[in-house]
Amino acid sequence: MMSGLRDAIAVQQRALSDLKRSREASAAWSDEQRHRLDRQTLEPLTSDGQRLLEALRTAAREIAAAQSKLSR
Amino acid sequence: MSGDVIHARVSAVKEIAHGVASYGRSLTAALASARADLNGAAAEFQAAVADSQRRVAAADRRTEAPAAALARCREGCEPLQRQLAEAKVAQDEARRRHERNRQAQAQFDRAAAELISSMGTARTAAEGMVPSARQHIQDYAEILTSYLKTGV
Numbered sequence: 001m002m003s004g005l006r007d008a009i010a011v012q013q014r015a016l017s018d019l020k021r022s023r024e025a026s027a028a029w030s031d032e033q034r035h036r037l038d039r040q041t042l043e044p045l046t047s048d049g050q051r052l053l054e055a056l057r058t059a060a061r062e063i064a065a066a067q068s069k070l071s072r
Numbered sequence: 073m074s075g076d077v078i079h080a081r082v083s084a085v086k087e088i089a090h091g092v093a094s095y096g097r098s099l100t101a102a103l104a105s106a107r108a109d110l111n112g113a114a115a116e117f118q119a120a121v122a123d124s125q126r127r128v129a130a131a132d133r134r135t136e137a138p139a140a141a142l143a144r145c146r147e148g149c150e151p152l153q154r155q156l157a158e159a160k161v162a163q164d165e166a167r168r169r170h171e172r173n174r175q176a177q178a179q180f181d182r183a184a185a186e187l188i189s190s191m192g193t194a195r196t197a198a199e200g201m202v203p204s205a206r207q208h209i210q211d212y213a214e215i216l217t218s219y220l221k222t223g224v
Binding site: 003004005007008009011012014015016018019021022023025026027028029033034036037040041042044045048049051052055056058059062063065066067069070071072 | 077080081083084085087088090091092094095098099101102103105106108109110112113116117120123124169172173175176177179180182183184186187190191193194197198201202204205208209211212215
């Protein structure tokens with residue numbers, strides 16, 4: 001796997017873990033303001049981030065497969 | 073709201089603010105790293121395809137001389153036939169390699185295009201949501217600060 005994509009996957013994994021930890025640590029804040037924040041930003045941000053992580057993994061696999069076919 | 077509740081929420085606001093800011097920075101770093109890698113890989117595939125194309129052209133040229141000589145040959149032509157046969161084997165191999173490289177490049181191009189699209193979507197979404205989350209957090213922090221100062 002290419003080092004940049006491997007780094008990107010690691011960074012994105014950490015970023016999502018940090019975001020998840022922050023959300024869990026902030027569970028005490030559970031009023032309407034928080035629900036709105038979750039609904040409008042944190043949940044979509046997390047979902048998009050997870051989709052990006054999957055896209056990075058898929059691309060890394062596909063590109064590694066393509067590189068293995070190269071004849072130099 | 074009691075003092076404990078307000079302090080818990082202040083702590084929560086700080087946690088979320090930290091998480092969102094950290095996420096925004098990390099996402100930017102991840103996208104930059106991925107983009108640099110894609111650019112490097114694209115150059116690698118282009119170089120491999122260009123090189124195999126040059127090898128095909130060279131192999132084509134190496135068949136021309138024995139083919140022309142064989143066309144003129146009237147007797148004792150076996151060495152030329154062998155030379156041409158060997159050149160054609162090398163030519164076929166060069167063409168197979170070039171075709172494999174082209175297919176590999178096409179596979180890379182598809183994977184890269186899909187990833188670039190996903191990266192664009194993630195970037196656009198984050199550009200909208202991170203500032204929006206910050207604004208929510210700031211608004212809430214101001215409400216809490218007001219509670220702490222005035223109790224209202």
